[in-house]
Amino acid sequence: MAITASMVKELRDTTGAGMMDAKKALTETDGDMEAAVDWLRTKGLAKAAKKSGRTAAEGLVAVSVSGNKGVAVEVNSETDFVGKNADFQKMVAGIADVAMGVDTVEDLKAADMNGKSVEQTVTDAVAVIGENMSVRRMATLEGETVVSYVHNAAAEGMGKIGVLVSTKGGDEAFAKQVAMHVAAVNPAALNEAEVDADTLEKERQVQIDIARESGKPEQVIEKMIEGRMKKYLSEITLVNQAFVVNPDLTVGEAAKEAGAEITGFVRLEVGEGIEKKVENFAEEVAKTAKG
Incomplete structure (x- = not known):
């Protein structure tokens, strides 16, 4: 049986397997979609691909x-x-x-x-x-x-x-x-x-905004910023x-x-900078009940 691109796409969408793995599975099973899914599962390929959307932090x-x-x-x-x-x-x-x-x-x-x-x-x-x-x-x-x-x-x-x-x-x-x-x-x-220059400039702008909120004269603000930036650099x-x-x-x-x-x-x-998805089980149950 000829393996078409649409068949490969359907199997990929179903299992999350890679294109070449999906094509090989269909070839091995003569285009039988269900058998191809099972073939991928026995090889561990569908299982591995399905996990790829979950956060690893x-x-x-x-x-x-x-x-x-x-x-x-x-x-x-x-x-x-x-x-x-x-x-x-x-x-x-x-x-x-x-x-x-x-x-x-x-x-x-x-x-x-x-x-x-x-x-x-x-x-x-x-x-x-x-x-x-x-x-x-x-x-x-x-x-x-x-x-x-x-x-x-x-x-x-x-x-x-x-x-x-x-x-x-x-x-x-x-x-x-x-x-x-x-x-x-x-x-x-x-x-x-x-x-990092961008980090430094961002902090300087924050300190300028804070200092100006004080309502003090500009020349005093300049000295305040200089002192605060020196302290900031000593900390980081x-x-x-x-x-x-x-x-x-x-x-x-x-x-x-x-x-x-x-x-x-x-x-x-480990996990630095990765946004972890926090599930609220009570909210999920409430949404399901309303639906």
């Missing part, structure tokens, strides 16, 4: 360091429970190892992992574990010394927050303290020069923040005492 961040390079990778799942699954953890650790050899998350997804691409490996895991999963992002860091730190670790080298810090001079013990600080305080940038830049290990010093001052220069950092937190 949990999961793990894995960190790995080799020589003067470190990598952090976020792999998401739908529930926190999966993050505790040994098979999921093993897969995430393997993905982090593969990430050491690539530069972007797109390259990572396409990279080989035990004979299959990372993306295919994750798709196969979706079918087995039964939750939507995705390799969301990765970041690399290089430097004279690179250390990693995981907060709220679920297993070796992976947890809810993964941090990399690179330093020049000093020792690894100090760099590790800085990594712990980054995990706890979440600075926006290393120093003033690295603060790593080297100017009060060091959690010794709040009497800034991180930059502590680095100087340790004979170190902090050259960079990476911080990935």
